[in-house]
Amino acid sequence: xxxxxxxxxxxxxxxxxxxxxxxxxxxxxxxxxxxxxxxxxxxxxxxxxxxxxxxxxxxxxxxxxxxxxxxxxxxxxxxxxxxxxxxxxxxxxxxxxxxxxxxxxxxxxxxxxxxxxxxxxxxxxxxxxxxxxxxxxxxxxxxxxxxxxxxxxxxxxxxxxxxxxxxxxxxxxxxxxxxxxxxxxxxxxxxxxxxxxxxxxxxxxxxxxxxxxxxxxxxxxxxxxxxxxxxxxxxxxxxxxxxxxxxxxxxxxxxxxxxxxxxxxxxxxxxxxxxxxxxxxxxxxxxxxxxxxxxxxxxxxxxxxxxxxxxxxxxxxxxxxxxxxxxxxxxxxxxxxxxxxxxxxxxxxxxxxxxxxxxxxxxxxxxxxxxxxxxxxxxxxxxxxxxxxxxxxxxxxxxxxxxxxxxxxxxxxxxxxxxxxxxxxxxxxxxxxxxxxxxxxxxxxxxxxxxxxxxxxxxxxxxxxxxxxxxxxxxxxxxxxxxxxxxxxxxxxxxxxxxxxxxxxxxxxxxxxxxxxxxxxxxxxxxxxxxxxxxxxxxxxxxxxxxxxxxxxxxxxxxxxxxxxxxxxxxxxxxxxxxxxxxxxxxxxxxxxxxxxxxxxxxxxxxxxxxxxxxxxxxxxxxxxxxxx
Numbered sequence: 001x002x003x004x005x006x007x008x009x010x011x012x013x014x015x016x017x018x019x020x021x022x023x024x025x026x027x028x029x030x031x032x033x034x035x036x037x038x039x040x041x042x043x044x045x046x047x048x049x050x051x052x053x054x055x056x057x058x059x060x061x062x063x064x065x066x067x068x069x070x071x072x073x074x075x076x077x078x079x080x081x082x083x084x085x086x087x088x089x090x091x092x093x094x095x096x097x098x099x100x101x102x103x104x105x106x107x108x109x110x111x112x113x114x115x116x117x118x119x120x121x122x123x124x125x126x127x128x129x130x131x132x133x134x135x136x137x138x139x140x141x142x143x144x145x146x147x148x149x150x151x152x153x154x155x156x157x158x159x160x161x162x163x164x165x166x167x168x169x170x171x172x173x174x175x176x177x178x179x180x181x182x183x184x185x186x187x188x189x190x191x192x193x194x195x196x197x198x199x200x201x202x203x204x205x206x207x208x209x210x211x212x213x214x215x216x217x218x219x220x221x222x223x224x225x226x227x228x229x230x231x232x233x234x235x236x237x238x239x240x241x242x243x244x245x246x247x248x249x250x251x252x253x254x255x256x257x258x259x260x261x262x263x264x265x266x267x268x269x270x271x272x273x274x275x276x277x278x279x280x281x282x283x284x285x286x287x288x289x290x291x292x293x294x295x296x297x298x299x300x301x302x303x304x305x306x307x308x309x310x311x312x313x314x315x316x317x318x319x320x321x322x323x324x325x326x327x328x329x330x331x332x333x334x335x336x337x338x339x340x341x342x343x344x345x346x347x348x349x350x351x352x353x354x355x356x357x358x359x360x361x362x363x364x365x366x367x368x369x370x371x372x373x374x375x376x377x378x379x380x381x382x383x384x385x386x387x388x389x390x391x392x393x394x395x396x397x398x399x400x401x402x403x404x405x406x407x408x409x410x411x412x413x414x415x416x417x418x419x420x421x422x423x424x425x426x427x428x429x430x431x432x433x434x435x436x437x438x439x440x441x442x443x444x445x446x447x448x449x450x451x452x453x454x455x456x457x458x459x460x461x462x463x464x465x466x467x468x469x470x471x472x473x474x475x476x477x478x479x480x481x482x483x484x485x486x487x488x489x490x491x492x493x494x495x496x497x498x499x500x501x502x503x504x505x506x507x508x509x510x511x512x513x514x515x516x517x518x519x520x521x522x523x524x525x526x527x528x529x530x531x532x533x534x535x536x537x538x539x540x541x542x543x544x545x546x547x548x549x550x551x552x553x554x555x556x557x558x559x560x561x562x563x564x565x566x567x568x569x570x571x572x573x574x575x576x577x578x579x580x581x582x583x584x585x586x587x588x589x590x591x592x593x594x595x596x597x598x599x600x601x602x603x604x605x606x607x608x609x610x611x612x613x614x615x616x617x618x619x620x621x622x623x624x625x626x627x628x629x
Contacts, residue, residue: 013529015247021193024095024250025071028200031243038239070200072195074247078196081303085192088509089145090130091151092188092307096142097298098132098154103462109160115384116165116172117153118391120273122454124176124379128461129153138292139163139283142307143175143184147461148625149505151179158292163283169377170270170279171309173562177269180625181586183262187307192253196304197254201244249301252323267330273377276337281334281341284310288327289342383454390443390455394462402464402474403433405499407440408456409478412492416485424484428477449491449609453616456495460502471503488572488609490535494617497579501620505529513586518557524578525554525593528618530565532600535614546603554596557589579621590622 037059085091090100101110114131121128128204129143132154139162141155153175159170178184270280287294287310294310305312305323313323324330331338384391394401406429410421418441426434444452464471478496482488488496529550533543544564551562582593597618619626 008030019453020250020254021197021578024247025074027250028197028243028246029063029067029070031241031246032070032200033063035243036062036066037237038235045385054163056239074196074199076190076196077199077406079611081195082189082192085188086146086508086510088150088506089143089184089188089580091130091192092304093130093132093152093154095300095571096134096154096296096304097136098134101131101133103465112165113155113160113168113172114167118458119377119380119384120169120172120176121457123273123376124180124625125453125457125619126151126179127457129179130461131155132328133157133160134296136292136296136298138295139287139290139310140296140312141171141175141309142292142304143178144188145179146185146509147505147623148179149502149623150509151184156296158290162286162290163538165284166274166279166284167283170276171283172279173270174266174309175275176273176470177266178262181262183266184307190306191303194254197247197250198244198303200247203240203244206461239566258322260323263324263330264333267334271334281331281338284327284334285341285343287342288331289344340621379450380454383451387451387455387458391458394455394459397465398463398470399433400436401459401465402470403436404440405456405459405463405474405495406433406437406477406481407444408452408459409446409481409492409495410437411441412489412495413481413485416481420484421481424480425477428480429473449612452491452529453494456498460498464506468503468506471499475499475503482572490614490617493572493575494613494620497576497617498620501623502582505623512584514584515586515589516581521557521589521593522562524581525551525557525596526562527565527570527574527578528582528593529562529596529600531570532597532611532614533564534570535569536601536604536608542604546600549598549603550600553599554592556592575580579618583621583623585622590624594618594622595625 003019049154049402093100093438101114103114105111105114110133113133117131118128126148128152129145129148130153132152134140134154134156136156137158138156139159141159143151143152143153145151153172155168155171159171163171178187267280274280294312295307295314296308296312301312308324310327311322311324327342328340390404394404406425410416410418410425413421418438422434422438425437447455463474475496478499482492482496532550533547536546547562547564554562582590597615601615607615616626
């Protein structure tokens with residue numbers, strides 16, 4: 001299953017979640033209707049107007065009122081929670097007790113975690129996620145967020161202390177699989193739905209607690225016979241709490257239906273990414289042998305149980321309604337000959353042998369979208385070493401990160417004189433930022449494109465660590481730099497788009513996909529394919545060959561013969577508008593358009609520097625994680 005299929009599969013599973021949600025609301029309504037009838041006849045049985053009335057089980061008005069009340073209460077709670085969750089992955093991590101790990105941390109375990117996450121981000125071509133640490137002693141973790149731009153990785157203290165680097169890398173690779181395959185977006189929506197289903201059980205418990213306190217206060221002063229009504233209300237509160245567990249049951253059922261199979265797939269992906277089956281297998285074995293296992297003791301753990309790496313709740317872990325498959329099944333799926341013994345003491349392991357990359361240019365971009373490979377991780381590890389000093393300076397100061405982004409932008413603007421660039425930065429952001437930018441520009445001289453894009457992903461994360469407002473001013477300055485020389489290079493456009501989209505998705509991570517009919521898509525596709533055809537050094541018939549190859553790939557969206565636009569008819573504003581429009585398409589449409597874009601640049605059998613930069617710009621705009629290739 002490729003990136004686009006996985007994204008679409010995760011999106012379609014939402015329908016099952018909605019269906020089970022509706023079914024649970026109906027079941028809760030029927031059960032609560034019975035409680036309402038009980039209360040109705042118990043409390044009014046002595047009333048003169050009701051004394052001789054026969055007991056009737058079906059009251060249409062009463063049932064409708066109960067249905068409206070139950071569904072309204074559950075939907076209100078769910079929508080309230082969903083609104084809170086729209087703040088993104090960092091909100092989820094903090095709501096579960098996580099704290100942000102500082103890039104300046106001196107803790108060796110925290111440094112190890114940061115390095116592994118950064119390595120995986122570079123290898124998969126996504127912005128470096130924020131890293132959170134939960135104080136729990138068990139071995140567990142999760143990924144949360146709506147997009148790759150607001151994704152976070154959160155692990156427990158037990159995980160970073162008890163797992164060696166191979167095992168930690170496997171767990172992080174497992175979570176990156178959820179980020180790349182669309183599970184993360186589905187999981188965060190499911191949290192909101194489950195909150196509404198669990199709210200009735202919580203309300204019942206609260207009512208019971210209030211009634212118990214009230215009963216104790218009145219027990220000494222009440223005369224015999226005065227507590228009949230109170231007892232009935234007490235019974236009703238108890239029944240409401242019990243009925244609330246119907247919501248708990250359906251919540252577990254939904255979590256099981258959504259997450260169990262995905263865990264097997266994410267385990268397999270972790271093995272594929274790291275080429276080290278022992279990493280994920282031994283991490284699972286250590287959970288089985290740990291005294292705290294993978295338990296998360298937190299008030300919000302139940303509604304978020306499905307997002308964790310392993311079972312977060314106590315109880316029957318082998319139940320068919322458990323949120324995760326049993327550890328034994330997951331281990332045997334990876335290691336069929338496992339002897340059944342868990343690891344009770346952490347064991348130091350040798351570094352797995354690393355296989356060198358062939359160095360051959362891999363043009364199969366579409367297969368690389370949303371994937372991690374052992375070669376990409378090795379390449380990321382090497383890049384980490386190459387940019388270590390720059391990365392350290394960027395992590396220490398958000399202003400340095402923003403200056404580095406400006407330097408990348410200014411350096412990519414081939415026709416803009418350095419003095420003119422410095423003047424623009426000085427006027428927009430002050431002399432200090434201009435001086436920092438000049439220093440970074442010297443450092444970037446001769447740096448390969450792969451390292452530039454890897455460093456850019458790190459700069460975006462670090463540059464927003466002190467808030468989003470400084471990034472707004474930075475992007476305004478970057479736009480001015482791009483327009484100053486009346487031209488823009490593909491690399492310059494890719495950097496500018498990366499910064500703009502990162503900020504946009506940070507502000508509004510929970511955007512919706514909007515499919516477009518072919519009639520509306522056609523002009524945008526023509527403009528994009530035309531711009532790509534001019535990116536390389538091709539001319540004459542070769543230009544037509546590239547454009548025609550892309551148009552053929554996208555022919556289902558082109559209602560008539562596609563027309564390559566003249567070079568002068570493609571402005572920066574129009575191209576950006578096209579990329580903005582295509583960004584909100586669902587995965588199946590994105591896949592066809594991206595395949596068309598790839599067909600243009602691969603039509604002559606080679607991928608040039610500007611073509612590579614522009615195809616990365618398209619991938620960034622479509623929110624497609626493209627590893628360095």
